[in-house]
Amino acid sequence: MAGRPEILWPLFQALTALPGVGPRLAALFGRIGVARPVDLLFTPPHGVVDRRLRPSAKGAGDGETVTVEVEIGVHHPPRDKGKPYRVAVRDAETEFLLVWFHGQPERLRALAPTGARRVVSGRVEIFDGVLQMVHPDHLLSRAEAAALPAFEPVWPATKGLGQKAIAKAVNGALALAPDVPEWLDRAVASPRGWPSWRAAVRVLHAPQGAADLAPEAPARARLAYDELLSHQLTLALARAERRRGKGRASVGDGRLREAVLAALPFAPTGAQRRAVAEIAADMAAPERMNRLLQGDVGSGKTLVALLAMLVAVEAGGQAALMAPTEILARQHAQALAPLAAAAGVRLDVLTGRDKGPARAAKLAALAAGETAILVGTHALFQKDVAFRDLRLAVVDEQHRFGVRQRMELGAKGRAADVLVMTATPIPRTLALASYGDMDVSVLDEKPPGRKPVDTRLVSMARAAQVVERLRAAVAAGGRAYWVCPLVEESDVSELTAAEARFAALRPVFGDGLRLVHGQMPPAEKDAAMADFASGRAQVLVATTVIEVGVDVPEATIMVIERAESFGLAQLHQLRGRVGRGGERSFCLLLHGPLGEAAAARLSALRETEDGFRIAEEDLRLRGPGDLLGAQQSGLPAFRIADIAAQADLMALARDDARLALTRDPGLESPRGAALRLLLWLHGRDDAIRMMKQG
């Protein structure tokens, strides 16, 4: 197997190969994710200091860095210990002070003798109405100053690793950057004025002003595109590989679907019809389906899933629906059972709680093909769960499962089709980044008749009033959720918060109060949920376990405690639990003291109920890592690309990657070879391995 191309070897040496980098510095670089010269090339400066000489510091903003020529005036040594040493200076238009704390008088007198002309450079600030420069970065003669670069890049640093050391190492890495064949399509690069790769990395590390740091600066945009393209190529290769793997054509006659539609009290939305048609077309094709069904809370994904599963059954096979929690699995089964019955199809549910003879009987019915649709949890993965002919695996709430698990379930059938459903509205950008290997159906239309949820921000200080309001609502027959704060450190403290809230509300609601949390034995959890659903209990205190899917149309109030600790998308999900019935609903976001940014975030929620808009906003305000939870999102960490700002490039890269592979599946043409180099450069060794197998 051919390894990494020789032309790239210098960039993949140990960092200590660079001049000036020893083991100590290399370890410090390791802390900022830099292990080899190539990593340095892809660690762009995030700032730039403008050191251009200007006539005067007059009018400079607080904190601005200025570089001016001055005449040194009177020295003011400190009168008391602890006071700074100050030197008055005058430039062409104004006077200001140079200030040193703990300055050595002899040294400063030698450095800045009164009457001399010097170039000073540093941040200025206004202190007591007087302009001053504390600890100038530079104090130079005019001749020395001529050697000062006009712009100074600022890289992400870490304690002990200063800018000078980084600059030196970056220069060393740049010297190793080879001249590489162009992998970009001319039609993409030329109109955008993008430089060659080698030129781009040089420009990247030598910004000539703030504009060069912007994502749209040509060098940055080019390198960002490279990064996105290498990512999309990897996804496209994975997709191509899966498609090469044999799939099966499942063609249904529509008989069972029609029976279900006839039994429904409503008509499917246009979006639901479209999604089902897309799925059925995929299933009818001989390739394996790998499709994402994206739809906001309440958009009606369950029906789409059922109709898709019925295609598998109509074709003579079986289908499975896997939910992330026991509660959800049971709820799905409950919702689907009457419809399955209307179609005359046997549906069963299997979770970790099925044990002994009952479980054995379910497995036997499944293996015999009597059970057509199996709904369950992780329990579906167990070795002894065998289908007679699994044709479709539907996975609900994908980001709680890994990609591997998704495929594992598919592996229970001979090349079963896979449909992933997510209620987390994923901005298009992110969908492309994390699901670029999947085809996507979107439910962008909600069933008619949903009332908007009246969303309000309420200070935690007014919690007592909220409780009073709940009491009145419950007395009038209402039902309410009370969601306890998200505590990141451990599930245990989340539980403590919920238990404390439960105890506090107990005197008010007495037997009408229930508690659910993740650590509860499943039977107790189900019992509490059932009491709330039936109305025996009117207030449900919960940790975020209720986030996904629970359906109690009578619930009209959602209280979320410490709302600022949640992501917007998550709050939106929670809010989606109310407003499901005919009554007017409320969502009360209880919050502690709010900073400006946090207030803006929560307000976004008040302004719209469009999950996609909220998700875009969340992405913009918090960055992609936080949106789905960093390690849950499965998102690659891009080093240069900014996927919030460069959505268009992401889409372009995806089309580019797919087209390149369609034309040249083995990447054997000259451009293909260059694209392989790009994959190596970005450490996509996995993609290259995939290609070799093909």
Ligand code: ADP
């Ligand atoms: P999701 O899983 O996407 O959040 P559900 O599938 O749970 O949404 O559907 C939410 C509610 O809307 C359910 O009570 C369901 O019966 C109802 N529903 C689904 N499709 C329609 C439709 N086309 N018209 C009216 N109600 C619908």
Ligand code: MG
């Ligand atoms: Mg659902």
